[in-house]
Every structure is written in structure tokens, then in C-alpha cells.
Amino acid sequence: MNRFKGKIVLVTGGSRNTGLSIVKKFCDEGARVFMCGSTPESTAKGAEILASWGCANIRSIPCDISDLAQVNHLFDVIEKEAGQLDILVNNAAHQGIGKPFLEMSTDYVMEVLGVNVRGGFQVTQQAVRRFFLRQETRGVVVFLSSNTAMRAIRNRTAYCASKGAINSMVRSIALDLGPLGIRVNACAPGYIYTERWDSLSETTKQRRRLNCPLRHEATGMDIANVVAFLASDDSGNMTGEIVTCDAGCSCQHMPEDVDF
Ligand SMILES: NC(=O)c1ccc[n+]([C@@H]2O[C@H](COP(=O)([O-])OP(=O)(O)OC[C@H]3O[C@@H](n4cnc5c(N)ncnc54)[C@H](OP(=O)(O)O)[C@@H]3O)[C@@H](O)[C@H]2O)c1
Known part of the structure; x- marks a missing residue:
């Protein structure tokens, strides 16, 4: 497919893991892709990986999305x-990993919200003000949410709260921008295989997989395929939607091994 020929795409957090797959997907389907990581080093490393995958039409620019001056640049x-x-594509995220609620400082919560909520808000607002409203062919926004917005995971209060806020933000921006012809949707993944899985034991990986009705986590490309669908005319009548892609995890009340 070549759904994005002639299109200009921005993917935040394109320097690692799922973001790399999303950039590759758009590149493979004909788009010119701008991507950012949070630092010059991480962004350059991501660009190197993408080049080694044969992605040619890519421009990488470091940008900490929590900083409006950098977003403007x-x-x-x-x-x-x-x-x-x-x-x-608002993919960049602070994972907010490993802080139990009682040990989580307010500053840390604000740091996570600063990237995931403030960052997503200001990148989207700038994209709409500076480009989408001025163009005859209006733009499309896709956020990366998480199934943890609906079903919480442990020790991730700030992250879960940020993804809940993203779901609400997607719906309310969709209402404001729908009449202007701009669509806003989200993909909500569950487990995705990232480099963080490399340090897990085989037992832990298998245990996680047994938690999934489909018995396997998503690849980055599984998520990129959903993002591309939401960004394409194939989803032309959808806005304000949160599309879950989590191997069926969200549809089960409890994992199979405790379901008796
Ligand atoms: N992994 C999962 O299992 C999972 C599950 C559900 C939802 N998700 C969501 O899916 C998306 C991708 O997940 P992932 O696991 O691939 O993410 P990841 O490995 O944590 O990578 C995050 C990306 O965001 C960038 N980033 C972080 N802070 C930033 C900032 N202040 N400014 C600009 N960029 C920043 C990182 O850049 P640097 O390289 O510079 O750090 C990196 O490119 C995220 O929105 C995540 O919340 C992931």
C-alpha cells in the first residue's frame, strides 16, 4: 500500500521502540517523516537505526515536547x-515506571504529566494552529494512549493518570476540531515487545503471554498498523475514538490461570 504518498508526517518519540516502527510504516507507505526524540543523542541514534532499515525520507530533529520553545523550533x-x-502522531511518552504511590512525589507526577499531557497538548495545538487550519486538506492526529487508562497497573499512578487524561483530551479535541474537518483518535496498546523485554527472564515473558487471550504481545509494527489506519482515509468517518490493540487483555475479567 502507498496510502501516504506526498504526505508530511510528524512522529514524536520516533527514536526508540514503537516510535521507530511507526516512522518506518509511514516511510514504507510513501510519506516524508519528521521525527524527534528528547535529546540530540537519542534522536541521532534513532535516525541511524531507521537508515539501517532503509528508511530514506526521514528528517530527525531533537525536541523535548514538554518545552514549548523546543516545540516551536x-x-x-x-x-x-x-x-x-x-x-x-503523538507517540512520545514518559513511562513513569517503578514508583509506588506512597513513594511518588508530586514533582514526579508533574514530570510525567509534563511529557504525556502537556507535551501532547502543545504539540497538537501548534500542529493545528500552524498547519492544519491553514491547509485545504486538513490534518489528522493520532495519539498513543494505553489500555492502562481503563484498567490500571501497579506502581504507575502518574502514567495511568496521564493516559486517562489523553483519552479525555482526544475526545474533547475531536469535538472542537470535528466541524473544522480535523480528526483526532488514539490507539491504546497493551503489552508491546520493546527493548525493555530483553532484560526479562523467559519465565516472565511466558507469564505475560499467558495473560493475553491471543497469547502474544504486540510488535511495534502491530501498533504502527493501527496508527496508520487511524491516520489514513480508511478511518475517514472516525473521530474521538480510542482503539484498543492489546491481544484481548482488556476484554477479560481475569487471566486464565485464576479463572475458576
Ligand atoms: N511499551 C508498551 O508496552 C506500551 C503499552 C501501552 C502503551 N504504550 C504507549 O505507546 C507509546 C510507545 O511506547 P514505547 O514503549 O515504544 O515507548 P518508549 O520505549 O518509552 O519510548 C518513548 C519515546 O518517547 C520519547 N520521549 C520521552 N520523553 C520525551 C520528551 N520529553 N520529548 C520528546 N520525546 C520524548 C523517547 O525519546 P528518547 O529516546 O529521547 O528517550 C522515545 O522515543 C507510548 O506512548 C507508550 O505510552 C506502550
Whole structure:
């Protein structure tokens, strides 16, 4: 398929794991892709990996999305080099891993919300103001949420709260921008295989897989396929939707081994 030929796409958090797959997917389907990681080093490393995968039409620009000045700079570069933006994928996230509620400081909560909520908000607002509203062909926004917005996981209060806020933000931005012809949706993954899985024992990996009705976690490309669907005309009548992609985890009340 070549659904994104001639399209300009921005993927935040394109420097690692799922973001790399999302960038590759758009690149494979003909788009020119701008991507950012949070630092020059991580962004350059991501660009190197993408080049080694044969992704040619990519421009990498470091940008900490929690910092409005850096977000403005990112859009200045896109404006100067491409003059348009058609698709925004808000993939960047602070994972907020490993802090039990009683040990979580307010500053840490604000740090996680600063990337996931403030970052997603300001990148989207700039994309809409600076590009989508000025173009005849209006833009599309896809957020990466998480199934943890609906069903919590332990020691991740800030992260779960941020993804819940993203779901609400997706619905309310969709209402405000729908009449202007701009669609806003989210993909909510469950387990995705990332480099963080490499340090897990085989037993833990298998235990996680047994938790999934489909018996396997998503690959980055499984998620990229859903993101591409939401960004394409194939989902042209959808807005304000949260599309779960989690191997069936969210439809079960409890894992099979305790279900008796
Ligand atoms: N992995 C999962 O199992 C899972 C499950 C459900 C939902 N999700 C969601 O899916 C998306 C991708 O997940 P992932 O596991 O692939 O993410 P990840 O491995 O944690 O990578 C996060 C990406 O976001 C970037 N990032 C972090 N803070 C940033 C900031 N302040 N400014 C700009 N970029 C920033 C990182 O850049 P650096 O390289 O510079 O750090 C990296 O490229 C996320 O939204 C995540 O919440 C993931």
C-alpha cells in the first residue's frame, strides 16, 4: 500500500521502540517523516537505526515536547523544510515506571504529566494552529494512549493518570476540531515487545503471554498498523475514538490461570 504518498508526517518519540516502527510504516507507505526524540543523542541514534532499515525520507530533529520553545523550533523546521504537515502522531511518552504511590512525589507526577499531557497538548495545538487550519486538506492526529487508562497497573499512578487524561483530551479535541474537518483518535496498546523485554527472564515473558487471550504481545509494527489506519482515509468517518490493540487483555475479567 502507498496510502501516504506526498504526505508530511510528524512522529514524536520516533527514536526508540514503537516510535521507530511507526516512522518506518509511514516511510514504507510513501510519506516524508519528521521525527524527534528528547535529546540530540537519542534522536541521532534513532535516525541511524531507521537508515539501517532503509528508511530514506526521514528528517530527525531533537525536541523535548514538554518545552514549548523546543516545540516551536520543531515546527519552524517543518515549516521551512516541508511547508506543510498532514499527520501528527503523538507517540512520545514518559513511562513513569517503578514508583509506588506512597513513594511518588508530586514533582514526579508533574514530570510525567509534563511529557504525556502537556507535551501532547502543545504539540497538537501548534500542529493545528500552524498547519492544519491553514491547509485545504486538513490534518489528522493520532495519539498513543494505553489500555492502562481503563484498567490500571501497579506502581504507575502518574502514567495511568496521564493516559486517562489523553483519552479525555482526544475526545474533547475531536469535538472542537470535528466541524473544522480535523480528526483526532488514539490507539491504546497493551503489552508491546520493546527493548525493555530483553532484560526479562523467559519465565516472565511466558507469564505475560499467558495473560493475553491471543497469547502474544504486540510488535511495534502491530501498533504502527493501527496508527496508520487511524491516520489514513480508511478511518475517514472516525473521530474521538480510542482503539484498543492489546491481544484481548482488556476484554477479560481475569487471566486464565485464576479463572475458576
Ligand atoms: N511499551 C508498551 O508496552 C506500551 C503499552 C501501552 C502503551 N504504550 C504507549 O505507546 C507509546 C510507545 O511506547 P514505547 O514503549 O515504544 O515507548 P518508549 O520505549 O518509552 O519510548 C518513548 C519515546 O518517547 C520519547 N520521549 C520521552 N520523553 C520525551 C520528551 N520529553 N520529548 C520528546 N520525546 C520524548 C523517547 O525519546 P528518547 O529516546 O529521547 O528517550 C522515545 O522515543 C507510548 O506512548 C507508550 O505510552 C506502550
